[in-house]
Structure formats: C-alpha cells, structure tokens
Amino acid sequence: MSTDRQALQYEVTLLELVDRVLNKGVVLSGDITLSVANVDLVYVGLRVLLASVATMEEQALLAAEGARR
Amino acid sequence: MIHLYGVVDGLTALPPLAGLEEAALERCRVDGLELVLSRSQTAQSAEISRDSVLRHAKVVEELMGRSAAVLPAQLGRAFRDEDELAAAVRAQAPQLERALERVRGCVEFGLRAVSSESVGELDAASGTDYMRARLEEVQRSDRLVAQLHEPLAGLAHEVTLQQHGGEISAAYLVAREGAEAFQDAVARLERPPEVTVVCTGPWPPYSFAAEARQ
Numbered sequence: 001m002s003t004d005r006q007a008l009q010y011e012v013t014l015l016e017l018v019d020r021v022l023n024k025g026v027v028l029s030g031d032i033t034l035s036v037a038n039v040d041l042v043y044v045g046l047r048v049l050l051a052s053v054a055t056m057e058e059q060a061l062l063a064a065e066g067a068r069r
Numbered sequence: 070m071i072h073l074y075g076v077v078d079g080l081t082a083l084p085p086l087a088g089l090e091e092a093a094l095e096r097c098r099v100d101g102l103e104l105v106l107s108r109s110q111t112a113q114s115a116e117i118s119r120d121s122v123l124r125h126a127k128v129v130e131e132l133m134g135r136s137a138a139v140l141p142a143q144l145g146r147a148f149r150d151e152d153e154l155a156a157a158v159r160a161q162a163p164q165l166e167r168a169l170e171r172v173r174g175c176v177e178f179g180l181r182a183v184s185s186e187s188v189g190e191l192d193a194a195s196g197t198d199y200m201r202a203r204l205e206e207v208q209r210s211d212r213l214v215a216q217l218h219e220p221l222a223g224l225a226h227e228v229t230l231q232q233h234g235g236e237i238s239a240a241y242l243v244a245r246e247g248a249e250a251f252q253d254a255v256a257r258l259e260r261p262p263e264v265t266v267v268c269t270g271p272w273p274p275y276s277f278a279a280e281a282r283q
Contacts, residue, residue, distance in 0.1 A: 005265055008183065008265050009265060009267050012181050012183055012265065012267040012269075013267060013269050015181070016179045016181060016267070016269045017122070017123075017126055017269075018122055020126070020141075020179075020272060020275035020276065021122050021125050021126050021129075021141075021143075021144045021275070022117070022122065022143065022144055022145060023143070024141070024143065024275035024276045024278065024279075025075075025140075025141040025142050025143035025144070025275045025278050025279070026075075026076065026140045026141065026142055026143065026165065026168065026278040026279050027142075027143045027146060027279065028073065028142065028146065028148075028154070028157040028158060028161060
C-alpha cells in the first residue's frame with residue numbers, strides 16, 4: 001500500500017471520527033435559555049473545524065491522484 | 070455549563086480520565102436514566118476544537134467499555150445547569166430508553182469508500198456533459214453499494230447508508246459477539262482499485278443513538 005493511500009486512510013478515519021462526534025449522537029436539544037450568542041459560537045467553531053477536515057481530505061485525494069499519474 | 074457525554078446503562082465505574090477543560094467526570098441520575106457529564110467554569114459552550122472533539126470521543130469510548138449500553142451525546146450542546154439538563158432528558162425519556170435498548174450489546178462499524186475520480190468532475194461545460202457525469206456518479210456509487218455495502222448489511226442489526234458524489238458512507242450496528250465475523254467479512258470484500266475503502270470501528274453507536282435518523 002502506498003504512503004499516499006495510507007495518508008488518505010488516516011484522513012478518512014479522522015473524518016469518520018469528527019462526523020460522529022459532531023453530527024451523530026443523541027441531541028438533547030439545547031434549552032431555550034441557551035443564549036443565541038452561545039449557539040452561534042458553537043456553529044462557527046463547527047464550520048471551521050469541518051472545513052479544515054474537508055480540506056485535508058481533498059489534499060490527500062489530490063496527492064493520491066498525483067501519485068498514480 | 071454542563072457537558073453531556075452520554076446516557077449509560079449498567080456503568081461499572083467512571084473511566085479514570087478528565088472531561089472537557091480537564092473537568093472531572095460525574096454521574097447523575099434523572100428519573101431512571103443515568104448520565105455522564107462534566108462541569109466547566111466558562112459561561113459559554115466549550116469551543117469546539119480538535120482537542121475537545123478528541124476528548125469527547127475518548128470519554129464516550131471509555132464509557133462503552135464499562136457499560137451495558139451507551140448512547141453517545143452529540144458534542145456542541147451544553148446545559149446551563151442541572152435543571153435544564155434534567156428537563157431536556159425528561160422531555161425525551163421514552164425515546165432515550167428505547168434507543169438504549171436498541172444499542173444494548175452492540176457496537177458500530179463505519180465504512181467509507183472514497184473515489185479519487187469524483188473530485189471536481191462535475192464542472193462540465195454543457196448540460197448534457199453534466200447529466201452524463203452525474204449519471205456515471207450514480208452508477209458508480211450503486212456499484213459500490215452492491216460490492217461493499219450489501220455483503221456487510223446482512224451481518225448488522227441496523228444500517229445507515231448515504232450515497233453522494235459517487236462515494237458511499239455507511240454505518241452498521243453489530244452485536245459485540247458478531248464483531249469478529251463482521252471484520253472478517255470486511256477483509257473478504259472485493260475492493261475496486263479506483264476507490265479507497267476505509268472500515269473503522271468498533272465505535273460507540275453514535276449513528277444509532279437517535280431514533281429515525283436517516
């Protein structure tokens with residue numbers, strides 16, 4: 001197995017972890033007393049993290065593709 | 070703020086590690102349901118960082134090894150105090166009890182087939198090209214479902230499957246006793262050369278913790 005493919009496997013595994021922790025799992029809906037500002041902060045943090053993971057995955061994919069050519 | 074890690078049943082002892090922001094883990098009972106949580110000093114929800122994701126995941130994984138059943142909580146929700154948490158739990162108590170039964174004695178496996186060919190392919194010039202590329206994607210992911218997902222689905226109590234962009238992502242709820250047979254089946258899969266197939270697990274049953282999750 002090539003190093004690129006191993007790198008891709010690692011990134012996919014990380015993606016699987018992040019997807020589970022942030023997108024799956026039981027949601028006990030945040031009470032209305034949670035302030036809007038707090039909720040916004042959560043969403044901002046979440047987007048940033050997901051974006052960075054997506055980028056890593058894309059880079060790994062490109063690297064894997066480049067290695068085959 | 071209170072951070073919830075999960076709803077547990079038959080937890081023998083709390084794992085010897087700290088929760089988010091190094092706060093101590095605690096057990097708490099709301100009606101018949103047992104929860105594992107930690108309290109942070111900050112007034113806001115914990116910042117979602119790589120560290121907090123990993124810590125949350127680690128705590129939930131440790132709970133799985135020490136419980137008869139665990140429903141992992143989604144990270145990103147915090148409760149102001151115990152009353153708020155208790156109210157949220159009571160509001161969903163019947164669903165939580167059913168979900169605990171559903172995952173009892175089970176672990177989750179994940180399967181993701183990532184095709185490098187599908188990256189950035191859909192910016193085709195004409196509508197016809199676009200439709201052709203789109204159709205090929207659908208056919209590719211259908212083949213992956215037949216080759217990879219279907220041989221595994223029969224070994225699981227429940228499955229989730231998502232197809233997107235010529236790739237597939239699936240989760241399987243498998244009895245602990247069946248985990249080895251499941252992993253053997255994964256090893257026997259015929260993996261198409263143009264895709265990278267990653268099987269992960271055993272996980273706590275994140276994907277099956279909520280009812281009727283698509």
